Amino acid sequence: MRNLEHIPRIYVGTYGQYNNGSLFGKWFDLTDYVDRKEFLQDCFEFHRNELDPELMFQDWENIPDFLISECSLHKEAFAYFEATGEMDDETAEAFNIYCKQINYWPSNGYELDDQLEGFRESYQGFFGVSGKDAALEYAYQYVEDTGLLSGVPQAIERYFDYEAFAKDLFLEGYSEHEGHIFTDY
Incomplete structure (x- = not known):
């Protein structure tokens, strides 16, 4: 424990x-x-x-x-x-959320190992630090991790609308629960 x-x-x-x-x-x-x-x-x-x-x-x-x-x-x-x-406390909390609000285990009929595998594939991390907007924080991380703006001149990069991008991300495949980010597919 x-x-x-x-x-x-x-x-x-x-x-x-x-x-x-x-x-x-x-x-x-x-x-x-x-x-x-x-x-x-x-x-x-x-x-x-x-x-x-x-x-x-x-x-x-x-x-x-x-x-x-x-x-x-x-x-x-x-x-x-x-x-x-x-698991560490943060991951255990995320797994609880995943089971309760996303993939509805154990009523979904999955074995625990399958549920854990689905969780590992879906869970992106905790982004609710210091009460900030978790979806927006994830959008910044996503842009950095994917290199979405790499090669774009810095003068143009300043005009990128992270808030609109975050909104679009969470309309099409991501969800946020209590600061934890999950993929929906």
Whole structure:
């Protein structure tokens, strides 16, 4: 895991306890488990005082909503945590955005490896530094990286409209989410 403030945790109670007016449960740190099966076994063990406990995830931290609900944790959750745990915070945030707002994983049916590959191809970087316009910052970087204005006399280059160019870029194949830039193809 990257650091303690990003540890995925779930407060697990049961529907039986909840229906009897109790919020009795326990916070489980998912980094303590190898996989979902081991986590669920520990949850059932904790609630062994009930005959047939129906687990209820009453609260969670640092788990994307597309991986969890009140009654289930997606089977790929631990693989997702492992993958994002190897990323820096900025890239992990971008991958979360990609899964949630761009390529809708896991509901898109892709395997995690395919989702990661698509993300690597799509993600252009973070350009929202210091509250600046990320699309405009990316346009400047794009022009520089592609050499779009190379060979153009400096006197003419001054008149290039980066704002209009940025607008056109983001109408035809790029999107910006919270300062992160992605290709749309």
